[in-house]
Amino acid sequence: MSNILIAVIAIIAAPILGGLLFGIDRKITARMQNRFGPPVLQPFYDFFKLIGKQGVAVNQTQMVYVLGHLVFAIGALVMLVLKQDLLMLMFILTFSGVSLIVGAMSVRSPYSKIGAQREIMQMMAYEPVLLLMVVGVYKVTGSFMISDIFNHSQPLLYSLPLVFLAFIYVLTIKLRKSPFDFSTSHHGHQELIKGITTEFSGTQLALLELTDWIDLVLFMGLISMFFAKPLWVGILIALACYFIEIVIDNISARVTWQWMVKITWVVGIGAALVNIVWMYLIP
Secondary structure: OOHHHHHHHHHHHHHHHHHHHHHHHHHHHHHHOOOOOOOOOHHHHHHHHHHHOOOOOOOOOHHHHHHHHHHHHHHHHHHHHOOOEHHHHHHHHHHHHHHHHHHHHOOOOHHHHHHHHHHHHHHHHHHHHHHHHHHHHHHHHOOOEHHHHHOOOOOHHHOOHHHHHHHHHHHHHHOOOOOOOOOOOOOOOEOOEOHHHOOOOHHHHHHHHHHHHHHHHHHHHHHHHHHOOOHHHHHHHHHHHHHHHHHHHHHOOOOOHHHHHHHHHHHHHHHHHHHHHHHHHOO
16 A cells, blocks of 8 residues: 555544544543533534634634644654654654644734643643653664554563653643643633633634644554554553543643643653663663
């Protein structure tokens, strides 16, 4: 199968899988709160409803930043499915996040600007851990190529247990789940209204939702990378990790961004560094 065909299939399938996972997330959340909850397909209903609404652009460049956020996320996804350079994938993913931040900062809304500032704090917290994960993977496999990582003789978890735990920890921040949901919120009645996405509406907001679905599938793929053989085990563990994220989202209260940065730098970066240094000291 050609690379172009694989990329096209991934671009079509990822939003479908991501939307279903978001729908399951909402269903599980409702059950945990003793509610019936919306149908699993509700995210798709919301998406097409937003597409049909008239969008109000605050400025001429807002849509450009939204498209940048989406295109860079798609680029990172394609890098994953084509098993290309993991380090480059992380850089592309960072550009996706920066596009959203710049788009939110381009408007005058105080809610949007504060949400963007908090998103920057979140990136400051999780980006070092993601880079350390790449360093650890390179130390184990001797390559940044995802194809070499998936073909490694044994699962990465055996060599990178602390790096994996740190990655799962920062995944909560990246997915903006409680207790780290302060750049934007699932509920418009909270202190920042909708935070970083306050001034996005209609098609723009629909594309942001679409990007979130793609990001979720991308990170599920990165989790399965630690259990590449057999791949179905990695997929099951990725789904189990997402279920844990849903549980944490429902049982924890929001923390301050200062606490998040402090703990992430101490615990997340500390655990990853200990794991990597240990590998260098004891080959």
